[in-house]
Amino acid sequence: MTREQKDNVFMLIKSLSKSEKRQFKLYVGRLGVNEDSKFLMLFNILDKLATYDEAVILKKGIVKKQQLSNLKAHLYKQVLISLRLSPSHQNIRIQIREQLDFATILYHKGLYKQGLKILDKAKTLAIANEEKNVAYEIVELEKVIESQYITRSLSNRADVLSIQAKELSQQNVMASKLSNLSLQLYGLFLKTGYIKNDKEYKRVTKYFNARLPKYNLETLGFREKLWLYKAYLWYSFLTLDFLSCYKYASKWVNLFYENKDMIILNPVFFLRGHHYLLEALFYLRHYKKFKETLFKLEAVTNEKWFPVDDNVDGLAFLYIYNNKFNLHFIEGSFHEGLPLIDDVLGRLKNYKDRIDEHHIMVFYYKIASMYFGAGEHKKCIVFLEKIISNKSLQMREDLLCFARLLNLVAHYEAGLDYNLDVLIKSTYKFLIKMEDLYEVQKEFIKFLRGLGDIYPHEVKAEFIKLHKKLKEFEDDPYQSRAFLYLDIISWLESKIENRAISLVISDKFRNNLHR
Template sequence: MTKDQKDNLFLLVKSLTKSEKRQFKLYVGRLGVNADSKFLNLFNLLDKAKIYDEALIIKSGIVKKRQLANVKAHLYKQILISLKLNPSHQNVRSQIREQLDFASILYHKGLYKQGLKILDKAKELAINNEEKNMAFEIVELEKIIEAQYITRSISNRADELVVQAKEFSALNVIASKLSNLSLQLYSIMLKTGYVKNEEESRIVNTYFNKRLPKVDIKTLGFREKLWLYKAHLWYNFLMQDFLNCYKYSSKLVDLFYENPEMINLNPVFFLKGNNYLLESIFFLRNRPKFIKKLNELKATVENPKFIKDQNVSTLVFLYTNFHSINQHFIDGSFEEGLELVPTIEKDLIHYKDRIDPHHKMIFYYKFASLHFGAGNNKASIKYLDRIISNKSLSMREDLLCFSRVLNLVAHYEAGLDYHLESLLKSTYKFLIKMNDLHEVQKEMIKFIRGLQDIYPHDLKNAFKELLERLKTYEEHPYERRSFLYLDIISWLESKIENKSVGEIVKTKYLTKYAP
């Protein structure tokens, strides 16, 4: 049976770098008996294969069908052990974990003093690097050993360990509550997007305040502050309070620059913090600050001291490209933004096994929006169709909705009138099903449906009337989100003034946002 590239072992083999493959072969070759082993031969076959083909593996004679599952499992485990030993995957956490394992071994051999000495150094390393979960685990093992190593002055030592255990436990509980809250808010954001009405706003507000632990910021370390800022950040994103989003994302990024050693220890959180910061500035439409922060991020990730594994490299690709595109939406430089698209599309192929469908579709929506802004409506429709036709897609509801609304407008602009009636029906059906039919969307669909009854010489007045109706929603706390994804106001103004959307956006930017 032939499968696509979804087999876990195959994906793991294909993710290995040349140096990791070389180390794996050295690792399994350390014993001569492995030279012609089934799992090594299977590794070599998978390394050369372009797709995972089980029938081809059986046909090769490397392994019998009934043995394949066990050989694959053994190979998977050996690759992971080899990767664990690779210096590129060694970090402070693995060093602390290794010292904990060593101390445990010494304890079981009755070498208490040696075990305690190792634990003392490991605990200091854990504390200095904000690894309080492991610090707590170390203290718990110290307590066990101290209970048996009775030749030391146990009274003071016992009190010291009890105090440390309580402190670490309390901070770990705070961090856990904050990280849980942050994750739950993020989940709400992914599923439903921003709050849509007073009822949702009340629910999210109650949810947040009920679960937010009371803390004294002065007693918190790096990790606790990190989760505190992230929880506030997601709450304010949901509430569309972008000034406070900027406030907390700035605190988050500054936290890393105040503790630079934490950047390489927590590169994912560093990158996500910068992503949130740039999103906040984008929504505030402050292009000079946006460019400044984007350049700072690029300078940091391009510095040789910034350590990139495959996961980090993927995030760097996502965030630097997302925001490189976003800067062109701020000032209407759509044509310039389109120059980025071919390179990004090429790179998307390279990252295809590491980028989830959701983020891929966000790229398509951004590409579609650039083309729409530049007047390339058929090209816009092409990218939107990739989103709309994907029936198995798990993507934010708000983006799915606006993809369909933009698709309607792009079809109208492209003169594809024969598609409009069926598109209107399918869009209505989808939006009602998603419970996301907003006033802005209703006005747009009603307008496009009535276009066929408007005489050409009355068209400009119809655009003006729609513009006046939509402008009432531009500052509405729940309706304004429609304009974050689809700048209908600028499109209408372009129709009224006979200018391109890019010209309209650029003029508005220069008069309102430019320094």
């Protein structure tokens, strides 16, 4: 199968709404260019194409091959300028930067007083909206202007600006250190997944403490607190401290509800905070709080005041639907969750250019798990193959590992045992390349490798034996996380009791609910 060609300007044009396309054509009209301008003609061609095809463009004869790259670059720039001028994209952040640009122009015109007046208003707006990086830029420009145009109205003006610059600089450095730490921990999590032993715990803790700057919570602003909670959250996830995950995700979400204007300005961080809160609640199996938080998030994103753009829309889908899957997994309501699959696959087509491949693979794993729980093992295998055969993607090792393990179990359940030996060998080869496997994985692979030597009437006894071994790991903080990806214990119980796995999990859910 040929890979679909990707092109930046084509993808940008395809992301435009009808009103944004109309806005672009009005913008081009205001430029006073000829209606037959080449970049506008290229826009119309790309707009009509279903997929990017350079041969079709060249066939139209508007441009030679060696000139196409420059024409596309010019069109790309003009579309971005048009979007920047669009009222729908005029948020506070862009308005502040625009005021800074205006003040810079006035400064170069020698109109110092007018420039300072604009900068003062822009600075107040920037600080009020936690845009401290641009606030620092504004103060620096104020200092430059004041050095050439001394205002007599405030004798200590130089001192005020110097103190303000120092304070903003310190706050920006603090935010930068905390955001760096948060991002580094997130990268570590994507690469290795959760810690698996005391050695890894000590390594991650040392890494975290060495990079955590000293801080006084009372002096931190909204932005610094947000990055602080994010850093602690990722450290808690890595070290399997899900109560702390819940604590810091709650602080993160509550910070937004205490500063509602920040939801409008930073909807992405608002959504991510909810996602991590839901993830922590899922791992803790706090069903009522999980369900309540999920429904509240969905309701808020449907409010008229909640900001909507392509990015926010894609992320809201990603976080809400991931957790809708998790809700079914907690309840054991796999059959009831099957309609969710078609809904998600349909939406993934719409969001294919906005959601990264890693998150698509996570969806595939959840879809496979839903089919497995519902007893549709062959469909489960189809989606696991999409993950296993993806050679171009660097994913979390633990996700790849459990995709292979679930694939083995699904083949066994589907009665596709003609190539089970080959699958076991390839899975085993993959696992031994991984460092520090979970004991759960080791025991399970050992069991699967020995299946070929077991007579049919002995299988149940072997299931009981493995179940007993794995139960020992259920309360081990390092080993129990393996059961979050693949509920092997419930599967073994379903085989021992000769019941559907969905019934085993739903019975456990109901029993825990009434405790």
